[in-house]
Amino acid sequence: MLGEFDPRLDGPAPTHSREALIERLKAVLPPDGLLTAREALRVYECDGLAAYRSLPGLVALPRQTGEIVALLKICRELKVPVVARGAGTGLSGGALPFPGCVLLSLSRLDKILELDPIARTARVQPGVRNLAVSEAAAPFGLFYAPDPSSQAACSIGGNVAENAGGVHCLKYGLTVNNIAAMQIVTLEGEVMELGGAALDAPGFDLMALMTGSEGLLAIVTEVTLRLLPDPEHARVLMACFADVAAAGTAVARIIAAGIVPAGLEMMDHLAMQAAEKYCAAGYPPKARAVLLCELDGEAKDVAAELKRIAEICRAAGAIKTRLSKDEAERQRIWAGRKGAFPAMGRMAPDYYCIDGTIPRGRLAEVLGDIAALSIEHGLPVANVFHAGDGNLHPLILYDARREGEIERAERLGAAILERCVAVGGTITGEHGVGREKINQMCVQFSRDELQAFADIKAAFDPDGLLNPGKAVPTLARCAEFGAMHVHRGGLKFAELDRL
């Protein structure tokens, strides 16, 4: 079970004296900045992936960069692991505490430091909520483009750690494409400025390396975000299909036609049923897949392009198309998509959200494979996903109270991810590897590649103290995982000793 850390596979357990650490940290943190009582630590035992739980040694809640500098210096000296946490909404267990660690919560660094409407940038602390940036920018006719579904709660620091995407990233890019600068603190306590207000900065692009590094390299203490002008107009087209393959074909044809939608989302039958019950979206009874395609821009252009897309959908076999006539209808159509996740709660007591990406041309094929795997493992799978960029979110429905179901769900999830890798995709499009997909990293990457990741990490963190047991597996872990797992017809880590 990945909820537990194994010193042989994840790195050594810390040996410091907890009392001594508390004394040292008390001296550098504000009086209310350190939690040590067991009940207080409970709150931090998991992130959005609640199946995995583990108690931290203690929780630090700094308010200033200077306090983080002092904390990291102490942790480095005493060899204490540090796990950074933003809003705790991550879905891959990236903020799962390592036993005995200092859980570094950045939630109190929550200020928008500067918003410059002329430069179109916002300089923010890592604990600022994603949506708060667009809200602050709205009076100037600007917005911050990356919009993960959790945007009302998730923080910018977490977005940077995961390189978060969202519904609109097909057109506007991921977090890495929408940031200008960041301030980081290394484990040595060095404060560094990466990137800048100019469009490029000298040296290696460490800002890009930091983005998506899941708290393994350094702590992000400030981020400068790029803001975009609000589009003049946005409309959405809903197209219903009698089968998933036809919807997949429509996606490939829309993109091949040179259209870059602001969002292109798909739901399969099970997800539609859940959404229908939740918000009466009005899907026709014969529909087995629905496509939502949003365009933004000049009003007449949007109308003309959506007409073209509707034709592409009908040629691909759409049985019904509906175009939003006004903003209220656009919101109603999206409500079905946005409600799909919460609606799953009515379909099953628990669900497990998978996050693979595949080339768009393989959509229909992989959705068929997922259906077959779902039958094989005896658990239903609903699909709600970002079709435009091939980012799948199969939701495995299960009941944790039933003996063995959670393990079955994990195995089914792993099988789906391995299928994604096999068709040239990846095990994670936007949720991150975290703790959850650490074993699948051994499938996607070779021994040399994992060692290179470890070498890059060591350039920042030679003692392996930042977020151990996450994102990059040790070779020992892959050897053990590989012993059970045959890759491309042979053992991938056969040359390593089994532990």
Place this chain on the structure above:
Amino acid sequence: MPNSTGSETGALLAEVLEAARRRQGLVIRGAGSKSFYGRRTSGRVLEMRGHTGVIAYEPGEMVITARSGTSLAETEALLAAHGQRLAFEPPDFGQGGTIGGMVATGLSGPARPFAGAVRDSVLGARIMDGHGRILRFGGQVFKNVAGFDGFRLMAGAMGSLGILLDLSLRVSPIPPVERAVALEGPWSAARARLDTLLGLPLALSGAMHDGERLHLRLSGSERAVATAATRIGGEEAPLSLWQDLRHHRLPLFAAARLWRLSIPRTAEVEGLTGPRLIDWAGGQIWIDAAEPAEAVRAAARAAGGAATLFHGAVDGENAFEPLPIALMALHRRLKLALDPAWVFNRGRLYEGL
């Protein structure tokens, strides 16, 4: 068809291992069309020009994967035949400039503020590092957060972290309509105008000031371009200017010592004299400065940016802005992580790197 084989990669590997064993430098060379860029480096030349060929290109996926020695011109011709292009408009200095050199130098063209930089379009890279390891970073899909993004790190690293073998690049549709307009007036007036225009959702794809006129390029649908043109006014201008700007064919680029200043768009560079051209809506200044290097660098720093001696550096002279000590130390540790014997493009980016 790709004409590079496993044995060719094998030959590269033998060269790298031998150089590492003897602690000798290797100079990675594509077409050599950008060999003027960066500090001078010496060592045995590793020719990449034979490592050519498109490995995969499916227009519907909006991704092309090709060997690093593939020429940029051929790549762009192939994309254009399918109505696609590289959004960041890399300069091509002729002589068969390669996509490997394009990524290694990380140079983007006039569309940079509107369409992103080279690194925004790199989706994956297969490299050979100084250990002789063949590493695949990233992949062919846009959304991919597995592993560190080593591929983006390669953009602008000047070949100092490894040999680029294959690259996967995100491509974009060619906009249906492009138009160029020009407005008379000094930079101060142009800047104020840009402050307003950039805050609106207009189909802008270029903003350059040549000292007398503000040149704007519009790209998009017919209607979006027409709307923008009406909003902007000015007079119609030839689009060819933008190609000349992109490929550095304007007279200023022939200067013996040409500086490139990358500064915040809203900042002003003070105290420098000499012919100049302001691109990237104010964010990039090309200048044939009369002042000595230290004064140029100081002026760029004062504006909150950095200066690069784009060409004309003498032996041993820094081309790029020196880094703060701690940041430079981190650069060295990263270099050693991937190139422990200090083999690749020694000192091309910085002395000691």
